[in-house]
Amino acid sequence: MLGMLGHLVPERRQAVLLAVALPAALYLGHRIVEQVDLAAGAWTQVVAGIWLATLPFALLGLVLGQLTAASDLPAVTNGVLSIGSLLGGLLVPVVLFPASLVDLAEALPTYRPGGVGRGAVDGHPDVRDAALVLAAWTVEAALVLAVRHWRTARRTG
Template sequence: MYAYLRFESRRLIRDPRLLTFSVIGPVVTYLILSGWAGDGHTPATVMIGLAGYGAVAGVLMVGAAVSGERASGWLRQLRVTPLPPRRVIAVKALLASVNALPPVLAVGLAGRLQHGVELGAGRWAALLTLMWVGTVPFALLGLALGYGLTPQIAQSVNFLVFLSLSVLGGLLVPVTYFPETLRRLAEVMPTYRYAELGWRSAAGQPPEPRGLLVLAVWTVVFGAVAARAYRRSAARG
């Protein structure tokens, strides 16, 4: 398992999409949309929403990559190794979650330079940790899409899922601007509960138990779907 982890880590580091798609895009979006600060929304609130937007984008990138691996026959190679599906999924999900760190750091730096956002070392550390760990359900979702869809449609579906989750979860526009029905829907979205980890951490508050429960449920659901999609894909290969 550790050899597989090292192998996948090297592949991740060499992937240029991490910089262009999940770092540069969210920073530019933050600089454009940072005017949302006001009306009860602090610069830190907007910064964390856009950092979450970039983190989810980076983590879901695994879907398109995994779909390509299927087409290249890589899953057939993994199938003949002693690695069980749950370990393959765990390694992929762990490395996918690492994609969350660069956009959070980059948007955080932009917030510091653009609006002077200052949280203190302890809160920055808590923010970074929670926004890394909180991406696990999205990593599993990306794997489910990658293992379950063909390369021809995986990228398009991945983008639509990402955009829908970002909008409905209030990452691009604060949910207080939503009508009541959409506000209620946002509360069960994993993206909203994920960003909530960052918002509460920046305010010096512990995670909200109901939010943790929502994320845990989505993690279990996405994990089960990803494992099933992997088995079916490997069997077809």
């Protein structure tokens, strides 16, 4: 599959670099500034877990880039991010949502990275559910990219 998506190597590198920056800032901010004291294993789980939790967003960004015209990409990206942030509980706490929207929020990848971090710190039980939802979004986005590439390669080659 990596050979099929070779033209995306520069985008993947940028996505990985950005995905590394957030956990590093998280660690430095909490360890140095806030003086949070966790065991090395917990820090490893927080940083690795949150880094892995960013993968579906990187792939979803690539999907948007593949499916949207360049001139429309800023508007589409901002729309998707705004809706994802709102429905994922970033802008309004999910506990204030009606029950039907809570179910929707819990199915979105924007809701789940917090569960990964909480699971590492206090053994919060939703870490498994968070990992499953994020993994599902990652696989779905990767499949969309692979099918899109396969169709393009078939059409041009």
